Amino acid sequence: xxxxxxxxxxxxxxxxxxxxxxxxxxxxxxxxxxxxxxxxxxxxxxxxxxxxxxxxxxxxxxxxxxxxxxxxxxxxxxxxxxxxxxxxxxxxxxxxxxxxxxxxxxxxxxxxxxxxxxxxxxxxxxxxxxxxxx
Amino acid sequence: xxxxxxxxxxxxxxxxxxxxxxxxxxxxxxxxxxxxxxxxxxxxxxxxxxxxxxxxxxxxxxxxxxxxxxxxxxxxxxxxxxxxxxxxxxxxxxxxxxxxxxxxxxxxxxxxxxxxxxxxxxxxxxxxxxxxxxxx
Numbered sequence: 024x025x026x027x028x029x030x031x032x033x034x035x036x037x038x039x040x041x042x043x044x045x046x047x048x049x050x051x052x053x054x055x056x057x058x059x060x061x062x063x064x065x066x067x068x069x070x071x072x073x074x075x076x077x078x079x080x081x082x083x084x085x086x087x088x089x090x091x092x093x094x095x096x097x098x099x100x101x102x103x104x105x106x107x108x109x110x111x112x113x114x115x116x117x118x119x120x121x122x123x124x125x126x127x128x129x130x131x132x133x134x135x136x137x138x139x140x141x142x143x144x145x146x147x148x149x150x151x152x153x154x155x156x157x
Numbered sequence: 158x159x160x161x162x163x164x165x166x167x168x169x170x171x172x173x174x175x176x177x178x179x180x181x182x183x184x185x186x187x188x189x190x191x192x193x194x195x196x197x198x199x200x201x202x203x204x205x206x207x208x209x210x211x212x213x214x215x216x217x218x219x220x221x222x223x224x225x226x227x228x229x230x231x232x233x234x235x236x237x238x239x240x241x242x243x244x245x246x247x248x249x250x251x252x253x254x255x256x257x258x259x260x261x262x263x264x265x266x267x268x269x270x271x272x273x274x275x276x277x278x279x280x281x282x283x284x285x286x287x288x289x290x291x292x293x
Binding site: 043044045046047076077078079080081106107108109111112115116117118 | 174175177178181182185195196198199200202203206207210253263264266267268270271
């Protein structure tokens with residue numbers, strides 16, 4: 024069965040969606056991500072959807088569920104790379120992502136996650152505030 | 158545009174999740190061939206995805222017919238058909254947020270907003286949703 028690769032970078036997990044997602048694949052990703060957050064103790068999840076030329080209400084719901092699920096597991100989710108046409112269509116369709124954070128691209132998404140991770144890290148391992156900005 | 162290379166009257170089965178993906182791809186190709194803008198392509202493909210999923214989930218499978226219209230304007234018409242139990246309360250089904258399939262309840266209401274024309278008729282054993290997107 025097809026699976027979407029999940030990469031680990033420091034405290035974060037990174038997923039890049041490129042294939043046209045069928046429903047089962049989206050649900051498998053949801054399960055896989057939850058398991059990887061638990062097994063790695065990741066604090067941030069970055070989902071790049073710049074490769075998707077369409078996000079319908081089902082995929083929108085799964086992405087929203089992933090964000091909520093990760094939050095429950097103490098990991099912040101950021102979705103990046105929404106194409107303009109996809110964003111316009113999502114809004115018109117009526118999908119509202121109330122608990123989903125978005126950023127324009129991977130770079131800004133990672134910066135957002137690093138900031139979150141450094142703010143919520145335990146006191147003894149907290150990075151120097153100057154470091155977080157680099 | 159004077160010649161249309163897109164096949165007319167293409168009928169695609171909707172019996173599995175993979176079929177839903179194939180419907181999206183066929184609609185995308187057709188919209189591209191007809192010369193729709195990127196935003197309109199995306200709206201059309203998204204609405205097609207919603208309606209194809211409805212055929213699969215609520216209608217237990219069916220088909221979609223894809224036609225390129227030449228008059229009064231250039232447009233794409235999609236007709237989704239299934240022989241499932243039908244929609245007992247159409248008004249309610251068209252309300253935003255109403256769902257019996259565990260989704261967001263945006264399938265019908267959302268795709269109506271994304272398309273220019275939207276017609277639905279349903280009785281047990283015969284549900285048909287016809288949508289048209291005109292080229293801007």
